[in-house]
Amino acid sequence: MSAGSLSGRTVLVAGATSTSGAAVARALTSAGAAVVAVGTRPDALEALRASVPGVTTHACDLADLGAVTALAAAVRSTSGPIDGLVHLVGGWRGGRGIAGQPDDDWDFFDRAFRTLRNTTRVFYDDLVASPAGRLAFVSSTAVDSPTAGAANYAAAKAASDTWVRAVAQGFRKDAPDSAAATVFVVGALAGLEERLGDEVVRLWSAPPADVNGARLPLPLSLG
Numbered sequence: 744m745s746a747g748s749l750s751g752r753t754v755l756v757a758g759a760t761s762t763s764g765a766a767v768a769r770a771l772t773s774a775g776a777a778v779v780a781v782g783t784r785p786d787a788l789e790a791l792r793a794s795v796p797g798v799t800t801h802a803c804d805l806a807d808l809g810a811v812t813a814l815a816a817a818v819r820s821t822s823g824p825i826d827g828l829v830h831l832v833g834g835w836r837g838g839r840g841i842a843g844q845p846d847d848d849w850d851f852f853d854r855a856f857r858t859l860r861n862t863t864r865v866f867y868d869d870l871v872a873s874p875a876g877r878l879a880f881v882s883s884t885a886v887d888s889p890t891a892g893a894a895n896y897a898a899a900k901a902a903s904d905t906w907v908r909a910v911a912q913g914f915r916k917d918a919p920d921s922a923a924a925t926v927f928v929v930g931a932l933a934g935l936e937e938r939l940g941d942e943v944v945r946l947w948s949a950p951p952a953d954v955n956g957a958r959l960p961l962p963l964s965l966g
């Protein structure tokens with residue numbers, strides 16, 4: 744995709760301070776998008792601003808629906824409605840077999856799921872109203888090949904993966920010619936962060952019907 748092809752688009756990156764978040768923010772910014780980067784740690788967001796010039800940052804606990812609603816109002820007042828939501832809040836915790844799946848790990852994954860649920864609910868109308876609305880989420884190969892030791896992780900990722908494909912069905916109904924929700928399926932992200940950034944940018948050049956509801960393996964996604 745050529746530089747500047749996302750000019751005029753505003754994209755919110757939820758969970759932007761990891762290596763993958765910085766890579767996605769950098770790819771989107773290079774393509775001309777206005778990037779709104781969100782995480783909970785102000786120091787990490789400051790570091791992101793230094794490494795990816797031009798991004799706007801907001802500290803927000805995306806697991807808190809009220810906080811996400813306030814974030815949306817702040818973003819809309821300064822940047823207007825968003826055209827893209829890239830959800831990268833995840834994290835990994837493993838247990839010991841089925842009986843050894845800790846409740847506090849489940850609570851951790853539940854919080855990550857709520858960040859997806861909250862952001863998609865609050866920004867859904869923006870994405871539907873956009874001439875090119877895109878939602879991207881990074882799922883795991885564990886959804887299709889779950890293990891007993893990572894049952895909490897796989898089950899929580901499956902819930903998120905399904906939620907995104909439910910959003911895709913909503914887009915098919917409410918914005919069939921303009922919006923798409925896409926799941927990238929990854930084993931391990933290390934070393935693939937820049938590729939993820941490129942593939943996220945490429946979602947805007949793909950016809951919505953081709954990528955809406957799709958589960959695209961990374962690195963083999965769009966070919």
Ligand SMILES: NC(=O)c1ccc[n+]([C@@H]2O[C@H](COP(=O)([O-])OP(=O)(O)OC[C@H]3O[C@@H](n4cnc5c(N)ncnc54)[C@H](OP(=O)(O)O)[C@@H]3O)[C@@H](O)[C@H]2O)c1
Binds near residue numbers: 804834
């Ligand atoms: N890493 C892998 O190998 C791998 C494999 C398969 C799938 N994935 C998926 O790929 C995505 C990105 O993974 P990653 O490993 O790069 O990142 P990660 O470690 O899951 O990223 C966490 C990011 O989310 C932010 N965050 C956490 N809780 C938050 C909250 N309540 N509100 C707002 N922001 C919050 C963190 O910032 P703060 O700390 O500042 O809050 C950080 O920027 C995730 O969905 C992950 O599950 C990763």
